[in-house]
Amino acid sequence: MKAMEIFSISIKYLKNSILDMMNSTTGREILDRDIDYVLTVPAIRGDAAKMFMREAAVKAGIPRDQLTIALEPEAASIYCQYMYLEQEYDKDPDSTFQKQVKEKSKYMVVDLGVNLSFISVDNLECVFNIIPKY
Numbered sequence: 001m002k003a004m005e006i007f008s009i010s011i012k013y014l015k016n017s018i019l020d021m022m023n024s025t026t027g028r029e030i031l032d033r034d035i036d037y038v039l040t041v042p043a044i045r046g047d048a049a050k051m052f053m054r055e056a057a058v059k060a061g062i063p064r065d066q067l068t069i070a071l072e073p074e075a076a077s078i079y080c081q082y083m084y085l086e087q088e089y090d091k092d093p094d095s096t097f098q099k100q101v102k103e104k105s106k107y108m109v110v111d112l113g114v115n116l117s118f119i120s121v122d123n124l125e126c127v128f129n130i131i132p133k134y
Contacts, residue, residue, distance in 0.1 A: 012060035073111040
């Protein structure tokens, strides 16, 4: 079996499973057109990996105009900005990382892989930077 087929089948299974779960728990029908999909690729991979992932997702039935391909450290950084702070959640259910940090505060996301580590230092105003560390 070719890698493209394996990735495409896997993405389709995940997409359909998530849609089924959301439809059964929300009490309303959520359609494909209601969702913007984000798939990640490792930062070490180049444009070919992004194109491969995009093609596999399209073959899995995800429309191109609803698909974003993101680097894993970039996605982690964005997630950190909106994640709920567990220790603060009991006091304020609307407490997120972004609301807790002061304007222009910096934070670090570290992506530790088998052979490479990527470290990014972000603040809420700067563009995402990836600095390879060997």
